[in-house]
Amino acid sequence: MLPVIYSEEFLDHKTGKFHPEKPERLIAIAKGLKKSAFAEQIEWLAPTPAADRPTLLSCLAKAHTATYISKIKAIASSGGGYLDTDTPVSPRSHDVALLAVSAWLDGVDTVLTRANPAFVLARPPGHHAESDTGMGFCLFSNAAIAALYALEQPGVNRVAILDWDVHHGNGTQAIVQTHPQIAYCSLHQYPCYPGTGKASERGFHDNVLNLPVPPGSDIAVYQPLLEKKVVPFLANFQPDLLIVSAGYDANADDPLASINLQPKDFGLFTEHCLQLTRKILFGLEGGYDFSTLSQSVTATIERCLV
Numbered sequence: 032m033l034p035v036i037y038s039e040e041f042l043d044h045k046t047g048k049f050h051p052e053k054p055e056r057l058i059a060i061a062k063g064l065k066k067s068a069f070a071e072q073i074e075w076l077a078p079t080p081a082a083d084r085p086t087l088l089s090c091l092a093k094a095h096t097a098t099y100i101s102k103i104k105a106i107a108s109s110g111g112g113y114l115d116t117d118t119p120v121s122p123r124s125h126d127v128a129l130l131a132v133s134a135w136l137d138g139v140d141t142v143l144t145r146a147n148p149a150f151v152l153a154r155p156p157g158h159h160a161e162s163d164t165g166m167g168f169c170l171f172s173n174a175a176i177a178a179l180y181a182l183e184q185p186g187v188n189r190v191a192i193l194d195w196d197v198h199h200g201n202g203t204q205a206i207v208q209t210h211p212q213i214a215y216c217s218l219h220q221y222p223c224y225p226g227t228g229k230a231s232e233r234g235f236h237d238n239v240l241n242l243p244v245p246p247g248s249d250i251a252v253y254q255p256l257l258e259k260k261v262v263p264f265l266a267n268f269q270p271d272l273l274i275v276s277a278g279y280d281a282n283a284d285d286p287l288a289s290i291n292l293q294p295k296d297f298g299l300f301t302e303h304c305l306q307l308t309r310k311i312l313f314g315l316e317g318g319y320d321f322s323t324l325s326q327s328v329t330a331t332i333e334r335c336l337v
């Protein structure tokens with residue numbers, strides 16, 4: 032069985048009709064999984080409600096400033112607004128973003144307990160959110176918060192994050208790069224939004240590996256990077272948990288970038304992760320072409336079930 036942590040409440044973060052990061056993304060993925068050949072092997076789990084997680088706010092406070100967290104709450108309670116031109120906050124966004132963080136933490140618990148992969152199907156995404164700024168469709172830095180939470184669990188001394196979203200996870204990197212117990216590795220189009228992620232950015236403890244790829248790249252560019260750079264970097268770090276910031280906007284059909292991966296390529300990505308460990312938490316980041324997004328998540332999960 033493969034746990035997928037999902038709630039229809041994640042659809043209540045409203046971004047507007049013309050925004051690419053819309054609720055229909057999750058609907059398309061859930062639909063694809065439910066009609067897949069392995070649908071019966073998926074265990075749908077509801078996230079722990081924020082109110083039932085007394086430590087949730089202290090987890091959040093490890094990654095974000097109190098001022099920033101209050102700001103999101105205030106904008107939502109006042110009826111909504113924008114953090115930047117492409118990052119809306121709707122009336123329920125604060126609560127939904129908190130539930131998304133809780134879902135990522137549930138994912139950590141599930142993976143550590145079962146020593147098997149789990150997938151968090153939540154939104155809003157998180158990897159662009161910095162400690163005091165939301166941006167790029169992201170409110171709270173889900174992957175970084177999950178990594179910091181994991182380090183508090185028994186037997187977890189090192190956590191690695193692999194970010195294969197087509198955009199660099201500036202927020203995740205900024206939050207974790209000062210922590211010697213967390214490694215961050217990103218494959219991303221460069222140049223592209225948000226403009227960070229140069230190969231020269233190595234973290235405060237040589238714990239960051241950025242692998243920028245040029246527009247037009249396909250699996251022929253990615254595969255050697257996976258084999259010769261990503262896997263050795265992660266293997267050398269010997270993580271007790273691997274968190275994947277699983278964005279699927281490097282697909283050829285994605286409207287937001289210019290990389291030419293195919294959905295099946297994410298099965299190959301997943302296979303490389305599984306060579307390292309079965310303790311893998313996948314959490315959704317970007318991916319804006321509904322069809323290839325759904326197929327890619329299906330390819331990721333299918334590979335975990337093989």
Ligand SMILES: [Zn+2]
Nearest residue numbers: 196198280317
């Ligand atoms: Zn992205």
